[in-house]
Amino acid sequence: MDKFPFRSKEFRKLMSLTGYFILLGLFLYFVPLGQLAWVVLLASAITWFVLESRERKKGLGNALKIGAFLLVFDFIFENSGWIFGLWQTKSIIAVGVVPIEVMGIAFFGGAAWAMYLPKKFNLWHSLSDSVIFAFFGALGERLLIMQGLFVYKLWWTSVAAFFAYFLTWVILHFVRYHVFKD
Numbered sequence: 001m002d003k004f005p006f007r008s009k010e011f012r013k014l015m016s017l018t019g020y021f022i023l024l025g026l027f028l029y030f031v032p033l034g035q036l037a038w039v040v041l042l043a044s045a046i047t048w049f050v051l052e053s054r055e056r057k058k059g060l061g062n063a064l065k066i067g068a069f070l071l072v073f074d075f076i077f078e079n080s081g082w083i084f085g086l087w088q089t090k091s092i093i094a095v096g097v098v099p100i101e102v103m104g105i106a107f108f109g110g111a112a113w114a115m116y117l118p119k120k121f122n123l124w125h126s127l128s129d130s131v132i133f134a135f136f137g138a139l140g141e142r143l144l145i146m147q148g149l150f151v152y153k154l155w156w157t158s159v160a161a162f163f164a165y166f167l168t169w170v171i172l173h174f175v176r177y178h179v180f181k182d
Contacts, residue, residue, distance in 0.1 A: 005077040008044060010118045014129055017116075018042075021136040035092055037147045038101035042103075043110035053114040062180040067111030069175055073168065074098070074106045086156040090149050099149075114176050121177040130169035137165035 024044060028037055049067075053060055074075035075098050081087050088131075091099030118125055138161040144150035152158075 004120060008118060008122075008125070010116060010125060011128070014125070014132060015018050017048075018136075019130055021139075023140055025136070025143060028140075028147065032156055033119075033147060035090075035149070037144065038091060038099050042101040042104045042108075045105040045112065049108040049112040052112040056115045060111075063111040063114040065180050066114035066172065067107040067109070067153070069180075070110030070168075070172065071103055071106040073171070075103065077164070077168075078102070081156070085153050087153055088151045089144075090151075110172070113172070115175060116171075121173075124129075126170075126173045130166055130173065133169045134162050134166035138162040 024040075028040070033040060038068075052063075073115050075095070078087075078089070078098045079096040082089075087097075089099055089102075091101065093100040095103070117129070138158045141150055141161050142158055145152065
């Protein structure tokens with residue numbers, strides 16, 4: 001079994017991302033931004049993408065494919081949930097229920113995410129990454145609810161969101177390591 005990657009550069013990045021997610025969460029908790037929250041999240045994804053692409057030029061094509069995959073996957077998932085009455089988003093510009101900013105977040109954030117991962121699959125890193133992104137994805141939705149930009153309906157909850165994000169990240173790890181290899 002793979003060793004837990006405490007000393008790897010990628011694990012340190014994951015811990016830095018965790019710290020950033022905590023700070024971003026506190027910011028969104030205490031500052032009522034409304035529609036500007038989408039812009040803050042998009043700017044964060046674009047900034048992360050720029051930083052990763054400066055550091056890792058090789059593999060940019062595959063990273064962009066993974067970003068496009070996440071955009072399409074998220075678009076289908078979010079609109080399906082909306083059609084089945086599980087949630088509603090509020091945005092000035094949306095395609096179906098998906099805010100245009102979320103499409104950018106999925107594309108740029110997904111590409112940045114693909115570039116930061118270890119080149120070789122590591123079970124412990126992938127598991128840690130999936131749990132952290134699932135936790136902050138679900139927490140992010142709760143913060144978007146507080147910002148008045150997201151509404152849960154019927155039986156959808158933060159727990160369901162956590163498991164949906166976790167499964168999404170498991171799928172993304174499969175796509176990254178088995179479909180779009182470096």
